[in-house]
Amino acid sequence: MAERSRIDDKTGTPTVGHEWDGIEELDTPMPRWWLWTLYASIVFAIGYVIAYPAIPMLNSATKGVLGWSSQGELDRDIAGEQKRRAPIMTALAATPLDQLAANPKLLAAAEEGGRSVFKVHCAACHGAGAAGSKGYPNLNDDDWLWGGDMAAIEQTLIHGIRHPGDVQTRISQMPAFGRDGILQPAEIDDLVSFVRVRSGQDQPSAAAARGGALYTNNCAACHGEEGRGNRTLGAPNLTDSIWLFGGDRGSLTTTLINGRGGIMPAWEKQLDPVTIKMLAAYVHSLGGGEASPAPTRVAAAPQRVAAKQ
Amino acid sequence: MIFPKAVDGAFRRFKWVVMIVTLAIYYITPWLRWDRGPYAPDQAVLIDLANRRFYMFAIEIWPHEFYYVAGLLVMAAIGLFFVTSAVGRAWCGYACPQTVWTDLFQHVERWIDGDRNAQIRLQRAPWSLGKIARRVAKHSVWIAIGVLTGGAWIFYFADAPTLAPALFSGEAPMVAYSTVALLTATTYVLGGLMREQVCQFMCPWPRIQAAMMDEQSLTVTYKEWRGEPRSHGLKRAQADAADGPDPLRIGDCIDCNACVAVCPTGIDIRGGPQIGCITCGLCIDACDDAMLRVGREPKLIGYSTQADDDAARAGKPSVAPLRRMLRPRTLIYLGSWSAIGAVMLFALETRSHLDISVTQTRNPQWVQLSDGSIRNTYTVKIRNMETRPRRVEIAIDGEPALLWDERGSRETAGRAVQLAIDPDQVTKTQLFVAAPGDGPQHSDLRFTVRALDGDHASASDDSRFERPEETQ
Ligand code: SF4
Ligand code: SF4
Numbered sequence: 200m201a202e203r204s205r206i207d208d209k210t211g212t213p214t215v216g217h218e219w220d221g222i223e224e225l226d227t228p229m230p231r232w233w234l235w236t237l238y239a240s241i242v243f244a245i246g247y248v249i250a251y252p253a254i255p256m257l258n259s260a261t262k263g264v265l266g267w268s269s270q271g272e273l274d275r276d277i278a279g280e281q282k283r284r285a286p287i288m289t290a291l292a293a294t295p296l297d298q299l300a301a302n303p304k305l306l307a308a309a310e311e312g313g314r315s316v317f318k319v320h321c322a323a324c325h326g327a328g329a330a331g332s333k334g335y336p337n338l339n340d341d342d343w344l345w346g347g348d349m350a351a352i353e354q355t356l357i358h359g360i361r362h363p364g365d366v367q368t369r370i371s372q373m374p375a376f377g378r379d380g381i382l383q384p385a386e387i388d389d390l391v392s393f394v395r396v397r398s399g400q401d402q403p404s405a406a407a408a409r410g411g412a413l414y415t416n417n418c419a420a421c422h423g424e425e426g427r428g429n430r431t432l433g434a435p436n437l438t439d440s441i442w443l444f445g446g447d448r449g450s451l452t453t454t455l456i457n458g459r460g461g462i463m464p465a466w467e468k469q470l471d472p473v474t475i476k477m478l479a480a481y482v483h484s485l486g487g488g489e490a491s492p493a494p495t496r497v498a499a500a501p502q503r504v505a506a507k508q
Numbered sequence: 509m510i511f512p513k514a515v516d517g518a519f520r521r522f523k524w525v526v527m528i529v530t531l532a533i534y535y536i537t538p539w540l541r542w543d544r545g546p547y548a549p550d551q552a553v554l555i556d557l558a559n560r561r562f563y564m565f566a567i568e569i570w571p572h573e574f575y576y577v578a579g580l581l582v583m584a585a586i587g588l589f590f591v592t593s594a595v596g597r598a599w600c601g602y603a604c605p606q607t608v609w610t611d612l613f614q615h616v617e618r619w620i621d622g623d624r625n626a627q628i629r630l631q632r633a634p635w636s637l638g639k640i641a642r643r644v645a646k647h648s649v650w651i652a653i654g655v656l657t658g659g660a661w662i663f664y665f666a667d668a669p670t671l672a673p674a675l676f677s678g679e680a681p682m683v684a685y686s687t688v689a690l691l692t693a694t695t696y697v698l699g700g701l702m703r704e705q706v707c708q709f710m711c712p713w714p715r716i717q718a719a720m721m722d723e724q725s726l727t728v729t730y731k732e733w734r735g736e737p738r739s740h741g742l743k744r745a746q747a748d749a750a751d752g753p754d755p756l757r758i759g760d761c762i763d764c765n766a767c768v769a770v771c772p773t774g775i776d777i778r779g780g781p782q783i784g785c786i787t788c789g790l791c792i793d794a795c796d797d798a799m800l801r802v803g804r805e806p807k808l809i810g811y812s813t814q815a816d817d818d819a820a821r822a823g824k825p826s827v828a829p830l831r832r833m834l835r836p837r838t839l840i841y842l843g844s845w846s847a848i849g850a851v852m853l854f855a856l857e858t859r860s861h862l863d864i865s866v867t868q869t870r871n872p873q874w875v876q877l878s879d880g881s882i883r884n885t886y887t888v889k890i891r892n893m894e895t896r897p898r899r900v901e902i903a904i905d906g907e908p909a910l911l912w913d914e915r916g917s918r919e920t921a922g923r924a925v926q927l928a929i930d931p932d933q934v935t936k937t938q939l940f941v942a943a944p945g946d947g948p949q950h951s952d953l954r955f956t957v958r959a960l961d962g963d964h965a966s967a968s969d970d971s972r973f974e975r976p977e978e979t980q
Contacts, residue, residue: 326871326872327871328869328870328871328872329872330871330872330875337872337875337876339872339875339883339885340875340876340877340878340883341877341878341918342877342878399880436878439878439879439880440876440877440878440879440880440945441876441877441878484914484938486875486883486885486938486940487875489917490917
């Protein structure tokens with residue numbers, strides 16, 4: 200192994216001096232452009248480290264002289280988005296709920312905003328499509344315990360149902376007729392028969408007739424003589440085909456024995472009034488919303504004249 | 509670097525005409541107006557990206573009708589095949605933007621630097637004040653042409669009379685400026701710096717073209733049988749001939765090299781057909797000039813087909829140009845081109861300006877109402893392609909169901925809803941359909957939209973009505 204560098208005849212380039220089995224390595228210098236790229240990268244890296252957060256320290260990384268942070272960028276993005284939405288938010292804040300329908304554009308914006316808020320806060324209980332499930336009302340249908348116009352929906356959203364700590368929350372209580380010993384099991388059975396007949400699920404029977412008397416004494420105060428419910432008390436209509444906790448014999452018996460009472464949070468503390476307004480508009484738009492003052496749609500006045508901006 | 513010599517002649521003049529006409533079309537088109545009423549722009553040709561509309565005179569294309577554009581592209585391709593099989597690379601030589609702009613750039617170059625010899629001299633000369641001045645002038649004019657090229661382009665995408673002043677006052681959108689900058693750069697680089705290299709190395713068309721041409725396609729041909737041996741080397745030829753028995757035949761080519769000097773791609777057509785030849789015909793002009801000067805018959809270089817050239821070599825008459833062009837190959841191209849065009853015209857004429865598309869809400873699929881009936885929800889989009897507001901009615905067929913929209917309610921439900929729809933817009937609305945709860949799990953439901961104002965336009969879309977598996 201010759202360890203001396205020499206000039207290679209063919210290329211005129213010095214060799215590195217090693218030789219293995221007659222094979223030598225040329226000491227070709229690195230291409231200049233490559234070196235300059237490397238140097239430029241080093242300079243850039245130094246500048247970058249100074250300008251941006253880069254070096255990890257004990258608690259946080261160095262701040263960088265530009266003061267940039269991903270959090271700051273996010274804040275800026277959010278601020279920008281809020282600024283973009285500001286006009287519609289202000290308009291929403293200024294528009295009373297019952298006037299919303301008169302302004303289709305604003306209503307559409309509210310419904311759209313409500314849709315996304317719903318996904319975040321409400322879908323966990325009511326489902327992404329607001330179809331509910333046993334114990335959680337379906338918001339698409341036309342059956343409302345507490346009223347289905349926009350104002351009633353908003354009220355429910357603000358104060359919740361049986362929400363502890365909110366004095367204005369909607370409260371109703373179905374007694375636990377069985378557990379508290381108000382009615383005997385046989386009487387409960389008769390009442391169930393009666394309710395099943397009232398709701399058109401069973402044919403009249405002797406048991407139902409016996410249940411009728413019990414109903415008048417125990418239930419009519421809340422659910423009404425006819426069983427059509429009472430919205431001021433949040434008492435469900437027992438004659439329709441929608442059952443929050445089920446309308447079969449077993450479910451009805453459980454209801455009568457234990458009573459029922461779901462809880463819906465009061466959103467007042469967590470959501471601002473405009474957001475609640477948007478939610479009310481969205482829930483109202485699902486198809487079961489009841490008319491407040493009739494919405495009149497303003498004649499379409501499209502102003503899209505392309506390319507003249 | 510190629511320094512083509514200036515030349516005059518029939519083809520050069522024809523190229524002038526083509527250049528003026530194509531450039532005029534390019535620059536003037538965005539300024540043509542077309543009255544479309546108050547709800548649509550009045551620019552005759554407009555690619556309105558923001559609102560996704562394409563306007564071309566009386567035609568308005570919506571994004572869902574993009575197949576018209578695809579059809580036009582197919583027609584353009586077949587048209588190019590047709591032209592190529594009939595008259596060779598006529599597109600390359602005369603109408604291709606690369607050719608037109610290169611030609612323009614070369615005229616600027618000649619105007620500033622002088623003709624071929626002066627240009628070569630200047631290129632070799634050391635840097636001096638004069639050379640710098642000429643170079644600065646040339647590149648400035650080139651860039652100016654680039655700016656005008658890019659500047660005209662953006663008018664196709666916005667209202668030209670509005671955009672033009674905005675462009676100068678700095679109020680145009682950023683994308684306008686960046687587009688101008690980009691097209692300035694590409695025009696300058698492709699037309700000024702790369703020129704023939706685009707045709708020879710970048711453009712795929714010459715390669716494809718070879719497959720489109722046959723021995724009946726017109727192309728620029730050097731009549732080798734007539735030109736060779738070149739008389740420039742006459743003395744040597746004569747000396748050679750003195751040794752042999754054959755009488756000397758002198759070709760018509762005087763080897764003046766004019767055909768090579770004028771060629772914008774720098775090739776020698778006497779070497780036979782080659783990929784660099786864009787068939788611009790300038791060598792024909794140059795050689796005709798040479799032939800005229802030495803008193804010989806013109807068209808030593810000329811447009812000819814392979815078959816005709818072979819025939820002429822053998823002393824046979826050539827075929828009439830029209831018969832040559834109309835052969836099965838070109839007729840098939842022409843036929844398919846016309847067929848596509850006819851189908852598109854028919855579709856364009858008969859297309860509906862009112863359209864409906866229905867999407868069923870799947871979450872939830874159905875809703876039980878308190879009276880036991882079932883409600884389904886549908887999102888309905890109505891496309892009004894007329895530039896006027898319309899009144900329409902949406903009705904359902906199929907289920908014994910009631911229908912209402914987001915403004916109505918169950919109490920006002922009926923078999924149809926009426927609504928006002930915006931001009932030149934897609935209007936979206938939510939429809940609710942309620943039907944008795946006892947019925948099949950799925951049934952067909954057809955939504956039909958009908959215009960209530962005048963032309964009875966209508967369109968339908970099919971959907972389904974869903975019920976729970978077992979009604980509770
Ligand atoms: S060979 Fe003749 S026709 Fe072909 S590009 Fe050159 S000048 Fe034009
Ligand atoms: S211009 Fe004509 S005569 Fe002159 S060299 Fe070319 S082919 Fe020959």
